[in-house]
Amino acid sequence: xxxxxxxxxxVVAESLRGMALAHPDLxxxxxxxxxxxxxDAPVPGKVAVISGGGSGHEPLHGGFVGRxxxxxxxxxxxxxxxxxxxxxxxxxxxxxxxGALLVVKNYTGDVLNFETAAELAAADDVEVRTVVIDxxxxxxxxxxxxxxxxxxxxxxxxxxxxxxxxxxxDLATVERLATKVIANVxxxxxxxxxxxxxxxxxxxxxxxxxxxxxxxxxxxxxGRARMPVENAxxxxxxxxxAVTEDLPFGSGDRVLLxxxxxxxxxxIELYLAHGIAERLLAERGIAVExxxxxxFITSLEMQGMSLTLLxxxxxxxxxxxxxxxxxxxxWGV
Amino acid sequence: xxxxxxxxxxVVAESLRGMALAHPDLxxxxxxxxxxxxxDAPVPGKVAVISGGGSGHEPLHGGFVGRxxxxxxxxxxxxxxxxxxxxxxxxxxxxxxxGALLVVKNYTGDVLNFETAAELAAADDVEVRTVVIDxxxxxxxxxxxxxxxxxxxxxxxxxxxxxxxxxxxDLATVERLATKVIANVxxxxxxxxxxxxxxxxxxxxxxxxxxxxxxxxxxxxxGRARMPVENAxxxxxxxxxAVTEDLPFGSGDRVLLxxxxxxxxxxIELYLAHGIAERLLAERGIAVExxxxxxFITSLEMQGMSLTLLxxxxxxxxxxxxxxxxxxxxWGV
Numbered sequence: 001x002x003x004x005x006x007x008x009x010x011v012v013a014e015s016l017r018g019m020a021l022a023h024p025d026l027x028x029x030x031x032x033x034x035x036x037x038x039x040d041a042p043v044p045g046k047v048a049v050i051s052g053g054g055s056g057h058e059p060l061h062g063g064f065v066g067r068x069x070x071x072x073x074x075x076x077x078x079x080x081x082x083x084x085x086x087x088x089x090x091x092x093x094x095x096x097x098x099g100a101l102l103v104v105k106n107y108t109g110d111v112l113n114f115e116t117a118a119e120l121a122a123a124d125d126v127e128v129r130t131v132v133i134d135x136x137x138x139x140x141x142x143x144x145x146x147x148x149x150x151x152x153x154x155x156x157x158x159x160x161x162x163x164x165x166x167x168x169x170d171l172a173t174v175e176r177l178a179t180k181v182i183a184n185v186x187x188x189x190x191x192x193x194x195x196x197x198x199x200x201x202x203x204x205x206x207x208x209x210x211x212x213x214x215x216x217x218x219x220x221x222x223g224r225a226r227m228p229v230e231n232a233x234x235x236x237x238x239x240x241x242a243v244t245e246d247l248p249f250g251s252g253d254r255v256l257l258x259x260x261x262x263x264x265x266x267x268i269e270l271y272l273a274h275g276i277a278e279r280l281l282a283e284r285g286i287a288v289e290x291x292x293x294x295x296f297i298t299s300l301e302m303q304g305m306s307l308t309l310l311x312x313x314x315x316x317x318x319x320x321x322x323x324x325x326x327x328x329x330x331w332g333v
Numbered sequence: 334x335x336x337x338x339x340x341x342x343x344v345v346a347e348s349l350r351g352m353a354l355a356h357p358d359l360x361x362x363x364x365x366x367x368x369x370x371x372x373d374a375p376v377p378g379k380v381a382v383i384s385g386g387g388s389g390h391e392p393l394h395g396g397f398v399g400r401x402x403x404x405x406x407x408x409x410x411x412x413x414x415x416x417x418x419x420x421x422x423x424x425x426x427x428x429x430x431x432g433a434l435l436v437v438k439n440y441t442g443d444v445l446n447f448e449t450a451a452e453l454a455a456a457d458d459v460e461v462r463t464v465v466i467d468x469x470x471x472x473x474x475x476x477x478x479x480x481x482x483x484x485x486x487x488x489x490x491x492x493x494x495x496x497x498x499x500x501x502x503d504l505a506t507v508e509r510l511a512t513k514v515i516a517n518v519x520x521x522x523x524x525x526x527x528x529x530x531x532x533x534x535x536x537x538x539x540x541x542x543x544x545x546x547x548x549x550x551x552x553x554x555x556g557r558a559r560m561p562v563e564n565a566x567x568x569x570x571x572x573x574x575a576v577t578e579d580l581p582f583g584s585g586d587r588v589l590l591x592x593x594x595x596x597x598x599x600x601i602e603l604y605l606a607h608g609i610a611e612r613l614l615a616e617r618g619i620a621v622e623x624x625x626x627x628x629f630i631t632s633l634e635m636q637g638m639s640l641t642l643l644x645x646x647x648x649x650x651x652x653x654x655x656x657x658x659x660x661x662x663x664w665g666v
Contacts, residue, residue: 002525002542004602004638006564014565015601018608022592022626058600078601192335209335231339232347259355266596266633267391268348268411269337275351293355293660295628300599303634305337327626330663 001201008198012055012075019062023327026066030093033086036062036073041094047165047174048072048094051103051158052087053110054079056197057218060155060297063328069162070326071100078197078300079219081109087117091126099127099171101178103158105150106134129171131178133157135187135308137246138215138223149217152260152308153185155296156320159329163322177319181310186249188242189306190223190235191216191262195299204302214238218262218299232269236276239307244284249309251285256292256320258308263298265305270294273305290320296328334534341531345388345408352395356660359399363426366419369395369406374427380498380507381405381427384436384491385420386443387412389530390551393488393630396661402495403659404433411530411633412552414442420450424459432460432504434511436491438483439467462504464511466490468520468641470579471548471556482550485593485641486518488629489653492662496655510652514643519582521575522639523556523568524549524595528632537635547571551595551632565602569609572640577617582642584618589625589653591641596631598638603627606638623653629661 005011013034020029020036028037042048051061052074061073072090076082091100100121104114114130121128134145135153142149161178169177191213194203204220207213212230215223230238249255259274261267274293281288289312297306310316323332338344346367353362353369361370375381384394385407394406405423409415424433433454437447447463454461467478468486475482494511502510524546527536537553540546545563548556563571582588592607594600607626614621622645630639643649656665 002562004565004568004606006566015605018604021608021611022624229335232337233339235337263599264597264634265337271351272348273337275354278354291355301597
């Protein structure tokens with residue numbers, strides 16, 4: 001294992017310390033339990049939008065803490081759910097009196113721990129609603145989930161729910177909009193090469209030199225099929241077919257197309273793949289009205305990509321376009 | 334070689350097509366010769382800031398085309414200088430009547446081809462000035478250079494010169510500011526694992542499992558030393574010592590610290606390294622007043638990082654903070 005780290009057991013804590021030093025205008029980091037909190041939290045009268053999950057998917061979630069997106073993020077150990085006490089600390093640190101929306105990716109550990117945290121918050125008289133995102137069309141159940149996994153759609157949900165909370169929407173409205181994103185977003189990913197978890201020290205799976213994993217999860221969980229590597233046209237067509245058939249997305253739909261790198265796939269390849277996806281969608285009469293291209297939900301240095309489609313309407317576009325100021329997404333400010 | 338591409342010979346062209354589709358509000362791509370041009374170019378009365386170089390370093394340079402940074406970028410083949418006809422097309426497409434500043438990284442091919450382009454522009458009565466950036470302290474001469482190589486400082490130079498041009502500074506002033514950045518910026522990088530150039534198909538160099546290359550260039554050129562892999566504290570100290578000793582940077586200096594991923598090093602490691610660099614600088618009495626952390630000048634999927642320090646004053650800070658709207662850097666707008 002070759003990594004720029006000091007000790008596998010301190011990677012997350014040291015990385016968070018660096019993040020706090022890099023973005024003093026945006027966020028603060030609390031240790032034990034570890035949370036990343038918007039610098040000016042709590043914002044009185046504002047619904048808090050809180051998420052979290054295993055580390056190793058950066059910039060998700062800490063990179064989305066700031067104005068117009070998340071109020072706090074709870075980073076677990078690498079590829080490991082955060083604990084209820086982290087979530088409780090996040091709810092406390094961001095409580096502006098208008099309640100909190102917990103954004104949970106559908107992994108068993110995350111769901112259980114956020115449930116516990118929601119119960120603790122209710123006991124403290126903080127109104128909490130939870131939404132569970134499960135946008136990955138690849139598999140029904142998987143290594144870490146009952147039902148589908150939460151993947152790229154999470155980024156879009158956090159932006160849209162965060163914008164709603166920022167403009168002053170109440171908790172029921174923020175929850176409704178988050179639920180609307182979940183109903184309208186679908187994703188699928190693939191990998192060419194495995195990531196290496198620091199405390200494991202070996203690649204998460206063994207992928208022969210001529211094979212790829214289609215439908216892979218963001219922790220390297222198995223997907224739909226392992227098959228010979230295809231060219232970019234083949235890979236993008238395969239991902240896009242699976243995503244569009246699922247909802248389904250069809251002619252006349254307006255969409256946001258999110259082309260995501262799993263970490264190790266460089267931008268030159270990602271733009272190439274994005275171009276193919278745009279052309280395929282145009283051929284199918286699906287109008288790409290917004291785009292996001294880059295490494296936003298990763299799996300350490302895993303080589304691979306994912307495609308996410310969100311069906312748009314004017315309400316969602318307005319929230320997507322609203323100003324955001326975080327480490328990883330910023331516009332309008 | 335495992336990559337998301339169709340054909341090694343069309344990677345750059347296909348990637349540019351995807352980039353144009355991803356950012357229709359920011360830029361346009363012209364083919365044959367290939368250039369990336371700010372959407373609203375030429376801007377009448379504005380100095381054009383133009384750069385270029387081999388592809389494979391994305392988001393450099395095309396990702397910095399837009400308002401407040403570059404007017405055009407000339408992407409060569411992967412790790413290969415662009416040609417004078419690309420540069421000539423860029424000068425023509427962005428000519429607002431106030432002249433052009435050519436930002437050239439110090440590699441022999443780039444310098445020669447930009448020189449030819451400058452001569453052609455002069456024959457066309459476009460006033461052109463050229464600045465050559467050579468911020469890499471690792472080696473005096475290298476595989477592709479006489480003198481030092483241009484690396485991370487290029488990103489900072491393009492931002493600052495671009496901001497000066499955007500606010501209406503004349504060509505002599507924009508050139509002076511670019512020269513000031515060159516005089517005050519220093520960088521050094523390292524690698525843990527090699528990139529693979531698509532048309533070569535094999536890793537660019539062979540780095541055994543327990544070794545790292547310190548002082549590496551962005552094309553995988555040899556650096557100062559190959560040595561056993563150190564931990565993050567050791568790596569960052571080694572890079573920072575070389576950079577600070579060179580100018581030198583010392584107690585009382587105000588700096589911008591740019592912690593860059595070479596592509597394959599994930600954000601969790603990069604923030605960890607950034608935190609170490611901030612603490613070391615604080616110990617030395619050097620005040621970090623601005624930061625940039627991320628993969629901004631890469632070497633395909635090479636694992637590794639670089640550190641860049643720019644000595645700041647109020648003039649440079651004002652230009653760094655000015656609004657920018659490009660694919661890779663955006664704030665204030």
